[in-house]
Amino acid sequence: IDLSVQRDIDKLEATFPSCKGKYRLIKRIGEGTFSTVYKAEDIQYDQYDNSWDIDAAESQWRPPPLRNSSHSRPNTSHKPKFVAIKKIYVTSSPARILNELELLHDLRDSHSVCPLITAFRQADQVLAILPYFRHQDFRKYYPQMSVYDMRVYFRSLFTALAAVHEKGIIHRDIKPTNFLYDPDKKRGVLVDFGLAEREGVETKPCLCHEDRQVRKQRLQQSVAFSSAQAGPQPGYPVNDTRPSRRANRAGTRGFRAPEVLFKCTEQTTKIDVWSAGVILLTILCKRFPFFNSADDIEAMIEIATIYGSKRMKQAGQIHGCVFDTNIPTIGERGFSFEKIMLWSTCRSDGGKDGKSNTLTEEEKGAIEFLHRCMDLDPTKRISAKEALVHEFLQMNDT
Numbered sequence: 382i383d384l385s386v387q388r389d390i391d392k393l394e395a396t397f398p399s400c401k402g403k404y405r406l407i408k409r410i411g412e413g414t415f416s417t418v419y420k421a422e423d424i425q426y427d428q429y430d431n432s433w434d435i436d437a438a439e440s441q442w443r444p445p446p447l448r449n450s451s452h453s454r455p456n457t458s459h460k461p462k463f464v465a466i467k468k469i470y471v472t473s474s475p476a477r478i479l480n481e482l483e484l485l486h487d488l489r490d491s492h493s494v495c496p497l498i499t500a501f502r503q504a505d506q507v508l509a510i511l512p513y514f515r516h517q518d519f520r521k522y523y524p525q526m527s528v529y530d531m532r533v534y535f536r537s538l539f540t541a542l543a544a545v546h547e548k549g550i551i552h553r554d555i556k557p558t559n560f561l562y563d564p565d566k567k568r569g570v571l572v573d574f575g576l577a578e579r580e581g582v583e584t585k586p587c588l589c590h591e592d593r594q595v596r597k598q599r600l601q602q603s604v605a606f607s608s609a610q611a612g613p614q615p616g617y618p619v620n621d622t623r624p625s626r627r628a629n630r631a632g633t634r635g636f637r638a639p640e641v642l643f644k645c646t647e648q649t650t651k652i653d654v655w656s657a658g659v660i661l662l663t664i665l666c667k668r669f670p671f672f673n674s675a676d677d678i679e680a681m682i683e684i685a686t687i688y689g690s691k692r693m694k695q696a697g698q699i700h701g702c703v704f705d706t707n708i709p710t711i712g713e714r715g716f717s718f719e720k721i722m723l724w725s726t727c728r729s730d731g732g733k734d735g736k737s738n739t740l741t742e743e744e745k746g747a748i749e750f751l752h753r754c755m756d757l758d759p760t761k762r763i764s765a766k767e768a769l770v771h772e773f774l775q776m777n778d779t
């Protein structure tokens with residue numbers, strides 16, 4: 382154990398003397414933007430009780446229902462042996478921390494969502510205790526994944542998403558580090574509800590929720606504007622006096638849905654489906670991160686390069702935005718996912734090095750599913766529930 386980790390652990394135990402007799406900290410397992418996560422052993426663990434054991438109840442694992450009192454005082458008879466202790470940084474706002482804990486509590490019985498065991502607070506320090514879920518680093522396993530492995534992975538991810546969305550909750554930060562996947566067990570759990578929110582709360586109407594006819598009329602009068610020109614250059618409105626659009630943009634660069642970039646004010650659970658699509662695109666193209674933008678404008682440019690300016694314009698119009706660009710690398714028609722996948726896996730050279738330069742039937746199936754997840758129009762994009770009955774996620778054929 383390295384010194385800085387030991388110092389961390391000592392500090393944590395000094396702040397939370399109540400934890401000292403309960404958990405033995407083992408190591409630091411994660412360091413995110415909003416927290417540090419430690420693996421710890423539950424000292425009061427009851428070895429004969431496996432109701433929390435994710436490995437024990439293979440396919441049908443669910444956390445035991447939380448009793449009212451067990452939220453603040455853990456029930457010693459329902460415990461996993463290893464836990465993840467998430468120390469939320471004191472710089473997080475109390476409202477944010479409460480939001481995360483509340484949503485986790487709401488999702489306690491949801492399949493494939495990592496449940497909250499309990500939480501501690503000491504002044505401005507908050508610890509969330511979660512069952513430890515063994516997983517592998519995405520970077521390690523994604524280059525080797527077969528199409529079948531992808532189907533298993535996405536079946537698990539979409540099961541979790543469907544459960545979250547069923548409760549009207551948007552996760553907002555779907556990406557590989559927030560879906561803890563164990564390729565051996567072929568199971569994953571969704572973590573990190575730090576940015577999650579309830580759908581339809583505090584939203585202002587957006588054109589995307591109106592019917593097409595109304596949308597067309599409104600758009601003609603619309604002054605809403607969004608530009609994909611990189612920085613102030615000729616034609617960029619430097620002294621733009623129009624009111625700026627405000628919308629929730631929380632999430633991670635490269636995984637943000639187009640409607641988030643267009644600052645849609647009525648974002649839905651479909652933004653998570655887009656992000657899941659970006660993970661699939663990453664695995665198919667064997668490039669991580671696939672999108673590598675520094676800001677939202679660059680992110681728009683990346684998406685526009687693939688989809689082409691014509692479809693990007695239409696995507697903007699859905700939310701009352703005018704998309705315009707003079708960037709020469711953005712063509713009108715863009716590129717197909719098939720082409721991008723062949724290029725990025727070096728299979729577009731006419732099959733010279735023995736690799737086939739056409740996609741297999743199952744790869745085509747994956748691309749078809751990808752199209753449904755990464756539809757620029759959130760109203761047409763597949764939902765998590767629909768995805769679970771999509772052919773790509775049916776496992777009974779093998």
Ligand code: ADP
Pocket residue numbers: 410411412413414415416417418465467495511512513514515558559561572573574575
């Ligand atoms: P942050 O908000 O800082 O991103 P996360 O909840 O995503 O915090 O946790 C950060 C990392 O800690 C995860 O990417 C994962 O590696 C690890 N982690 C979090 N929860 C668990 C858990 N229940 N079991 C095992 N590892 C976990």
Ligand code: MG
Pocket residue numbers: 413558559573
């Ligand atoms: Mg995270």
